[in-house]
Amino acid sequence: MQSEGTYDLTTGAGLVACPRCDALHVEHDLEPGETARCVRCNVVLARPRAGAFTRIIALSVASLVLLIGAMFFPFLEISRMGFGNQTSLFGVAMAFSEGPLMPLTVALMVTILGLPMLRSVLLVYTLLPLSRNRPPLAHAVWAFRLSETLRPWSMAEIFVIGTALALVKVAGLAAISLGPAFWAFCALILVNAASNVFTSATTIWDAIEDGGMRTDDRMPLRGQGLG
């Protein structure tokens, strides 16, 4: 590894390029709690937090528990003139299960439940060894990159706001009671928000790299093949 503050303009070692504006920065160590911003476009480059990995793991497990709970508990219930209907999250997704709208069912299940769960699992897989100062698992690079790619497609929080809107819409039509799954989703928003505060992608990439993963040939390797 290059020593602190030195860089090489021919290989790019010791440099960082802003993903938003391509401005080059010299790498140097940050203390937990510090924030590195791009000098030109002010985007956050890195924001390490003390104990962040352990917290992200805890929050990911919490999110997984909430999502699994939300799957099995009733979501919403309405009644009017003696007719009642109770729906779970599966019921919501199945709303589109007739004929040509079927693909939307799959898309809903994936964006509401599938991707948030998958991302939680991927984050735990990536960070669990790192939080214990062990080398990352074999597919950590792939897992974390997938998790970052899927981030915008995981729409649990949008779903909760959508639910709130739908409830306002039918409020006059029938009596509604909120099930445990609804509250689980509300809690999920808070858990996700907290997780986002602690997640700094670049910090995690650095940790994966330092943890002995395959990296470029400028770096000392720990028994792994070259890239």
Next chain:
Amino acid sequence: MTGCRFGDRALADTRDGPILTAHRAGLIGCRGCGRVWPDAEETCARCGAALVPPDRRSLAAVWAWLLAGFIFYVPANLFPMLKTKTLGGLGGSSESTIFGGVIELLHYGNWFVAGVVFTASIIVPIGKFIAIAWLATVAGKPATVHDAHRRLLLYEVVEFIGRWSMIDVFVVAILSALVQLGFVASIHPGPAAVAFALSVAFTMLSAQSFDPRLIWRGLPLRNRKD
């Protein structure tokens, strides 16, 4: 865990002077993790992301996804989003499009929901089409630093807000699942829901394909290394 390495000092002559970018230095920056590589590299060896040079060729994907999003936005507005039946059809059954739904909500005095649906389903998608098309048109063209900051802000807003348009699809799904009261009232989704969801997804892909680094550079891109 070792400390994080990161810099907040740019390679600039002065604070206000020209900033050296990876591209100008003959290097290529990874958009996934920030690592800098020699220009010839094609994959980032740290995070595995493809290394894409910031040139206008990447705009083809932006335009393609944007066009797809726009094409699907048309049926999303023409076909019904919701089909409502009350009292077994005796109380009337109605089909409403996105715009029709907003009018109906206003009619019932439900200003708040009408406002949210109107914003999320009409203003935001159309605003996004215009914003992405404009960004893609001016990308890479000479701009002042002030312009560039404004364009980046617009890009960030578009990127952030894109997913939230999906809210209307969720509302339709929840209503259809919930309001199944047999004889009394039932709501079914219409084909516009699928078209709208696809339109939102394609527009998100369009925004993701846009390379914000293009905002910061003037033409021509490939050969200028001054």
